[in-house]
């Protein structure tokens with residue numbers, strides 16, 4: 001089996017082995033220390049700056065999306081939601097369910113967000129902005145510089161879902177003025193599904209502490225309090241948090257191994273890169289190189305890239321060919337044949353795009369040899385008249 005979906009993705013063997021072990025009791029100083037390290041590394045990898053806090057919620061990524069909206073906004077707010085696909089639509093649905101006034105900026109599938117989409121909403125009384133930096137359903141990566149500028153100019157709280165982008169693309173929370181960024185365990189973190197991570201800046205922490213939340217499990221005040229001692233209010237997905245610790249610290253270790261010697265250590269402290277920075281950059285480069293390798297290899301195949309601006313995490317493709325009977329090739333059919341006959345998972349689309357678009361992920365434990373095997377399978381489909 002080779003898994004090119006965008007989550008759950010292939011895990012390193014070391015991570016899988018941790019999942020096979022017994023689960024230790026977690027109200028201990030040892031587990032607290034591990035959690036504190038997870039907290040610090042997540043904030044560092046998000047480039048969160050001083051005063052940020054990281055919270056771990058047991059639930060899938062959507063739980064973190066819902067918790068973010070519930071804990072930062074109320075019926076008195078007015079939010080702008082970028083809706084370019086099913087994950088943007090999910091943010092809008094969360095607002096609807098919680099009675100939070102909002103408007104959607106609807107984008108055509110595959111289209112980038114531009115200044116002209118935002119301009120009509122400037123100075124129009126909005127208080128917050130919700131966006132999935134990588135709209136995974138269509139493979140569009142939004143321009144964070146543009147969003148950041150707009151939110152600063154209009155005094156908006158900025159909440160970003162970076163679930164499929166974190167570790168694949170650079171994220172500069174502090175520089176972009178992001179108040180809360182969230183991610184999930186099963187995308188580029190390459191862990192089992194089950195943990196949502198939220199990183200909050202100082203003013204978001206304060207806002208959470210002042211916001212009434214009608215929920216026991218999703219009230220982040222308790223998570224903030226218990227997090228100070230490396231704990232969570234309820235039993236967390238302990239194994240995944242241990243796996244996360246290994247994953248994050250191994251990124252740092254790889255950075256330390258790549259660190260140049262004494263010469264660069266003589267540089268002023270501000271110019272010296274930490275092992276964490278180097279390791280993060282190396283992980284992002286690894287994913288980007290896999291994506292570039294795949295994108296260069298599809299030349300000649302009957303596919304069209306259907307996104308104006310891509311993340312390194314995935315490539316969204318539209319098959320342009322016809323089958324023997326002259327009907328357009330179905331993207332979903334390609335997914336099924338690869339799964340059933342080749343043992344390869346690509347990522348199918350749902351809804352309106354089911355027959356026209358599939359996606360190939362570049363996150364998780366994949367190699368260029370895996371890319372080559374997928375490309376070979378595509379050529380085989382073509383030989384068989386199926387592509």
Ligand SMILES: *Cc1c(COP(=O)(O)O)cnc(C)c1O
Nearest residue numbers: 060061062087132136163164184
């Ligand atoms: C995968 C994903 C989610 C949803 O995550 P679940 O873990 O399935 O709840 C949300 N937003 C984006 C952008 C995603 O890629």
